Amino acid sequence: MLADREPVTLRSLVEGTGASTMAVYTHFGGMPGVWRAVRQEGFTRLSARLATVPRTADPVHDVAALGVAYAANAIESPALYRAMFDAVAELEDPAGADSGLAVLVDAVARARDEGRLAAGTDAAGVATRLWLAGHGLLALVVQGVLPADVVPGHSVETAVALLTAAGDEPAACRTSVTRAWEPSTGRPRV
Amino acid sequence: MLADREPVTLRSLVEGTGASTMAVYTHFGGMPGVWRAVRQEGFTRLSARLATVPRTADPVHDVAALGVAYAANAIESPALYRAMFDAVAELEDPAGADSGLAVLVDAVARARDEGRLAAGTDAAGVATRLWLAGHGLLALVVQGVLPADVVPGHSVETAVALLTAAGDEPAACRTSVTRAWEPSTGRPRV
DNA sequence: TAGCATTGCATAGCAATGCCATGTAACGTC
DNA sequence: GACGTTACATGGCATTGCTATGCAATGCTA
Numbered sequence: 001m002l003a004d005r006e007p008v009t010l011r012s013l014v015e016g017t018g019a020s021t022m023a024v025y026t027h028f029g030g031m032p033g034v035w036r037a038v039r040q041e042g043f044t045r046l047s048a049r050l051a052t053v054p055r056t057a058d059p060v061h062d063v064a065a066l067g068v069a070y071a072a073n074a075i076e077s078p079a080l081y082r083a084m085f086d087a088v089a090e091l092e093d094p095a096g097a098d099s100g101l102a103v104l105v106d107a108v109a110r111a112r113d114e115g116r117l118a119a120g121t122d123a124a125g126v127a128t129r130l131w132l133a134g135h136g137l138l139a140l141v142v143q144g145v146l147p148a149d150v151v152p153g154h155s156v157e158t159a160v161a162l163l164t165a166a167g168d169e170p171a172a173c174r175t176s177v178t179r180a181w182e183p184s185t186g187r188p189r190v
Numbered sequence: 191m192l193a194d195r196e197p198v199t200l201r202s203l204v205e206g207t208g209a210s211t212m213a214v215y216t217h218f219g220g221m222p223g224v225w226r227a228v229r230q231e232g233f234t235r236l237s238a239r240l241a242t243v244p245r246t247a248d249p250v251h252d253v254a255a256l257g258v259a260y261a262a263n264a265i266e267s268p269a270l271y272r273a274m275f276d277a278v279a280e281l282e283d284p285a286g287a288d289s290g291l292a293v294l295v296d297a298v299a300r301a302r303d304e305g306r307l308a309a310g311t312d313a314a315g316v317a318t319r320l321w322l323a324g325h326g327l328l329a330l331v332v333q334g335v336l337p338a339d340v341v342p343g344h345s346v347e348t349a350v351a352l353l354t355a356a357g358d359e360p361a362a363c364r365t366s367v368t369r370a371w372e373p374s375t376g377r378p379r380v
Numbered sequence: 381t382a383g384c385a386t387t388g389c390a391t392a393g394c395a396a397t398g399c400c401a402t403g404t405a406a407c408g409t410c
Numbered sequence: 411g412a413c414g415t416t417a418c419a420t421g422g423c424a425t426t427g428c429t430a431t432g433c434a435a436t437g438c439t440a
Contacts, residue, residue: 019389125343133323212418221398
């Protein structure tokens with residue numbers, strides 16, 4: 001229903017299943033519970049997808065590759081992405097949502113520890129800012145304000161700016177980030 | 191009602207006004223029309239606020255000052271900010287929304303033309319990325335995911351990174367941006 | 381195995397919501 | 411002063427989320 005942009009109502013959910021509306025209350029406690037479960041599922045899928053991003057010898061490339069996976073996930077399921085952040089503060093299991101950010105923090109920390117970023121780099125801060133910028137971009141894309149084809153361009157420029165500011169060498173940074181975003185690598189299209 | 195987090199229903203709107211629900215249909219065409227008008231009003235207020243940001247001798251400071259005004263506007267009326275971007279693609283007058291971004295583009299272009307940014311800088315691109323990052327941050331703040339007190343820190347770091355990447359000298363850039371965000375200048379608190 | 385408590389859910393109905401058909405009163409125009 | 415138009419009050423309709431009630435299947439105990 002989300003993918004088809006159909007309105008998700010209590011009765012439309014049970015229609016065709018042979019079940020009655022009470023089944024929804026038994027399992028989810030009501031419509032807010034259904035949306036909670038949808039959001040949780042969204043973050044679970046996101047975490048699973050980020051976990052499939054391979055670790056290469058280039059830590060800065062890997063940071064950008066996480067961004068690619070994050071963007072692809074959002075663009076392939078825009079309605080789910082919207083639902084996820086529609087009331088993200090009400091998640092019952094915030095740890096599931098945080099784990100995605102934790103993966104990014106680890107990748108940034110590795111780039112720092114391997115010498116690509118400055119020694120004193122605040123990995124959590126840099127990772128958060130990468131995520132914030134990506135979220136701002138994708139939030140507008142999934143609502144139709146911006147077309148999806150501007151995602152790689154803005155993502156590359158913002159990632160290069162933030163990672164260069166964190167100490168990476170500009171030319172090498174751009175090479176690493178661009179390589180993750182170029183469309184010929186067989187990863188899911190955005 | 192938005193500020194008080196009360197549910198905005200057709201009947202609660204007309205309650206106490208002595209009018210009936212039909213008045214809403216005459217003037218707005220229905221509840222979606224009411225929300226359209228709310229969004230338009232939100233962007234009108236935002237544009238008005240951005241227009242009050244003074245132009246100083248430091249164009250990079252002025253770019254950051256627009257970000258401060260934008261953030262203050264969102265944080266002072268979080269429910270309005272949420273409503274604005276809840277269905278921003280359905281605005282009947284997108285020009286009103288674009289005018290805010292145009293002000294930022296002009297400020298970035300001025301910074302470029304006055305020599306602070308590289309001559310070939312894509313002012314619209316840089317301005318858009320500044321806006322995207324700010325929107326990502328504020329969207330999460332107004333939903334309660336992040337506390338408002340992290341706004342200045344992330345805003346300064348991201349703005350410095352993006353403007354430095356556009357050619358500004360790092361130390362001068364940080365000075366200009368920080369000056370716009372420091373709380374002792376008498377601007378509205380965030 | 382018989383009795384009983386628990387669980388899951390179908391039925392039916394309630395309150396609230398957005399919306400609209402109808403009627404009516406005020407207004408402007410000739 | 412008659413008439414068409416506009417704005418809106420009244421009342422009611424369909425849909426929504428929700429829940430009180432009852433029933434049947436399941437599992438536990440003696």
